Amino acid sequence: MNTRPTPLRVLSRSDLADVPISPADVVRAVEDAYLAFAAGDSDNPRKLSVAHPDGWSVAYAMLGRDGRRRVVAMKTSYKFDPHHDRSTKRYYTTITLYDDATGMPVAMMDCARVGALRTPAVSALLVRETARPGARSVLLIGTGTQGRNALPHLLTANPGLNRLMLYGTHPEGLESVRRQLLDHDPRAELELVSDPHEAARGADVILATAGPGTHVAIEAKDLAPGATVVLVGYGLAPSTLTEADRVIATSAEQMALTGTDMAGPDGRLRPVDAELPQILNRRAVGRRTDDERVFVYNSGLVLTDIAVAHALATRAIAEGRGTEVPLWD
Template sequence: MHDTLSAPGAATITKGDLPVLCLGERDVARLLDPTSLLDGLAEGFRRLASGDVQSPERVGVTLPNAGFSLSMPAWAPGWPIAVKVVNVFEGNLARGLPNHLALIALFDPETGTPLCIMDGTHITGMRTAASAVLSVRELARPDARVVTLIGAGVQGREHLRLLPLVRDFAEIRIASLHFADAQLLAESHSGARAVEDVEAAIRSSDVVCLATHAYAPVIDAGWIRPGTHVSSVGYAPPSGELPPDLLKRGRLFVETADAFNAPPVGCGELAGIDPATATALGEVLLGHKPGRITQGDITIYKAMGIAMEDLVAARIVYDGARTGQAGTTLLL
C-alpha cells in the first residue's frame, strides 16, 4: 500500500509535459502483423473467458442525422489500459472519408499516465475481420475448401487478407451488392473470384462470411447446407445482415453475452434469443465447452466488436513501435 502520509500534497504537484508516442495510420498498418493478431485474439478470448480481462459495455452518444460516437475501454493484468473512441458517420463516404473513424489511447496501468495515441481506424477494420476469421479457424470443418465472402468493402478486404491464413481454401468467392466492387476486390487475390449468383455460391460453400453494412438479411437461411460455418460482423440495427431463421438451424457462438443486449452494445439480429443458447468463443478456446461437435453442424459466429480486441491489436502495435522506434513523441 502506498504511504500517502509521506507523499507531497496534491497542490504542490504539477503534471508537466509527459512524453506520449503518436502512431499514425501508416505506422499502425505496418506494425499490425495479421498472424500475431489472430494468435493475440485467441489469447485475449481465453483471458476474457477466464475473467482476466475487463472489457465493459461500450457507451455512446448519438448525433441526430449525423452519426454516433462510442467509447470502449479495456484492461488485463500485464497489459496497458486501452480506450478507443470510434465515430460512425455514414455521410463521410460522400466527403471522401471513412465512415468509421477511431482513435486509441494507451495508459500505464501503474500510474495512469498516457503512453501512446494511435490511429484506431485501421485497427477497427482489421481486428473485426480477425475475430471472424479466428472463428473460422476454430469452428469450420478441417476440410473446408470453399468460402463465400459477402461484402466487398473494408471488411471484405480485411477478410480476404486473413482467410488464407487459417485454411488452405481452394476457392474464395466474393459477392457484393455492386458486382463491380466484388470484381475489383477479387483482383487483389489470385485465389478469389467474383460471383453474381449468390444463392448458388452459398449452397456449395463450406464457409460463409457476412461482412456488409446491410439493414436486412443478405442471404436466405435455407441456402446454408449442413456442415457450414457462418460468420457475421455487420452492424446495422434494427435488423442487420444475418437471417434470424438461421439461428434455429445452427449452434451460436458470440464474443460475450453482451451481444444479446440492445444496440449499440449488442446485436439487433439476436433480439429475443436466449443467451443461454450461445457459447462464448473463449470458452471453446479454453476447452471448457465444445466447438464443432459433428461434421454436419451449422456453426454461427455473430460478432459485435469488443474493446478486448482493440486492446490486443493496440498492444501489438505499441510493442512493435517501441522495438522499431516508430512514430513521433509528443509532449502533453
Template sequence: MKDLLFIDADDIARALSPSAAADAVADVLRAGLDPETCPPRANVPVPAGELLLMPAAAGAYAGVKIAGVAPANPGRGLPRITGGYLLLEGATLMPVALLDGAALTSLRTPAVSAVAIRHLAEPDAGHLVLFGAGPQAYGHLEAALAERPLTRLTVVSRTASAAEALVAHARTAFGLDARTGTPDEVSGADLVVCCTTAREPLFDGRLVPEHATVVAVGSHEPDARETDTALVSRSRVFVEARSVALREAGDLIIPVREGALEPGRIVGTLADLVSGRTAPGPGGPRFFKSVGMAWQDLAVAAAVHRAVERRGRGCVERENARRVPTKEGPEHDRPSTQP
C-alpha cells in the same frame, strides 16, 4: 510527460499479421479475461452519425477507443469509420501510445473472426463466400486464409466495381479461384463471412450447408442484421459475450423477438472455445456473431505496441512513427486523419 508514440496504419500493418492478431485475442481469453464483465460500449448520437467510447483494462495495459461512425463519409471519399486508440500503462494509466483507430479496427475485427474460424470451420474448408468488398472484406479474406486452406472465393457486393477489385486482388495476391457471384452461392460454401452495412438479411439461410460456418460482423445494432431467422434457428450459435450479443446483435435479437431462438440456445462464447470448455459439435451450421468489444481492441493494440517496442523505438521513430506533441514536448507533425 514524454512525447506520445503515434502508431499509424502502416506501422500497425507491419507490426502484426492477421494470425498474430488472432493469437493476441485468444491469449487474452486464455489468460482468464471474462468478456461478460467488461464495460459496455457507450453510444452517443451526433449530427454526423455516432460516437462510440470503448474502454478496457487487462494485464499490463489499459486503453480506450473513440470511434466515429459517419454514414455519409464514403460519398465524400472518406472512411465511414474514424477515430483513435489511446493505450495506457495498466499500473499508472500513463499514456504510452496513440494508434490509428480505423486501422486498429481493420485488424482487430478480422482477428476476432479468425479465432472463431480457427475453432468452428471445417479443417478442409475451401470455398469462402464473402459478402462485402470494403476494408473489412480484405482483412477478413487474409484472416480466413491464415486459418483454412481456401482455394475458391465468391464475392457478393452491391457495388460491382468494388467486388471486381477484390476478386482481382484475391487472384493476384493469393492465387485463388475468385469471382463475383450472387447470394444463392452460399449453397456451395464451406465458409460464409458477412462484413457489410446491410440492415436486412443478405441471403436465404435455408441454403447454407450443414457443414458450413457463417461469421457475421457487420452490425452492432439491435434492429439491423445480415443473417435471417432461418439460419439462426438451425445453427449452433456462438458469440463474444452472451450479455452483449443479446443487447446489441440484431442477428440474434430479432429471432429471439420472433420466438425462433431461445437465449439459452447460444452454445458458447469465444472464451469457451479457446479454453476448450465448449466444442463446435454437430447439428447444423455453426454461426458466430460478432459486434466488437473493447477488450479486443486492447488485446491487439497491446500486441502492436509490444511488437513496435521489440523492433526498437529509435528505429521505428526514424522509419515509421510520428510523434504527437504534449505540453512538455516540441512540436512535431501531427497524424492525419469500426467501432
C-alpha cells in the same frame, strides 16, 4: 515529486498505414487476448454510448485492461451521419494505451487499421472453432474494408480452406480483395460468383461482411448441412439465426445490443449457446455434430483492439514513427 515531462506518442492513420504485421501475428494477439479474458486476467466492462435523439450522431467509449500485457486502454468512436450519405458521413475512432507496469502512456492512435485487422482475425478464430471437419469451401460476401482483409486472416487460421468464392458489386473492391489475397498467398485462386444464393448452397463457410446497402440476404434454406455462417456486417437474413442448430458469439451481451436486426418474427433474438472466449479455453464447444448449421455473430471486445493496437504501436514506436506531444507539461 516527478518533474520530468511525460510525452505522449501520437500515431496518425498514415503513421500506422504500412506498419508491418502479419495475419499470423494478428490472429495470435487476438487469441491471446481472449484467453486472458477467459482466464480472468483481463477486464472488459460494458461500453458506454450516447446518441443524438434524431439519429444524427452516436458515440461510444470502451475501457479495458489487458492483464497479460499490463496495458490499460480507452477506445472511443464517434459517427456523425445526419443524412445517411457517404459524402457527409464522419467517423473517427481512437485508442489511448497506458503501460500498467510503469504508469507511463504508450500512445494515442487512430484506430482504423486496428479494427480493419482485429475483426477478420476474430472471424478466422470463430471459423476455426465452428467449421465442420473437412471444411474446404468459403463464400465471402462484400468487398469493403472487412472483405478485403478477411481471406488472409481466415486462411492463416484455417489452411484447409481451398475453394475461395467471392461475391461483390464494386470492381475496385473485387480487385482489392484479389490483390490482398495474392499478397498473402500467390498461389491462391479466387472464384468470382454472380449468384451468392447458389454459391451459398455449396459453401462450408459463409462470411457476410457487406455494407448496409447490400441487397444480399442469404436465407437458412440456402445453407448446406454443416454450414457455418459468420455475420460481420450484412448479407445474412434473420432466418440463418432463428433456424440455426447452434449459435456462437464473441459476446452474448454485445449481440443483444447490436444484433437486434436479426430478431425473428416474434421480435426476439435467438439466445447464444456459447461464447468464443470460453470455446478457446475449452470450457465450451463451437460445434457438436458434423451436420448442424452454426450461426456466428462477430462483435468486438475492446480487449482485442488493445492487443492489436499494442502490437502496432510497439512496432511503430520502434521505427520512430509518430509525434511526441508534451500533453502533461
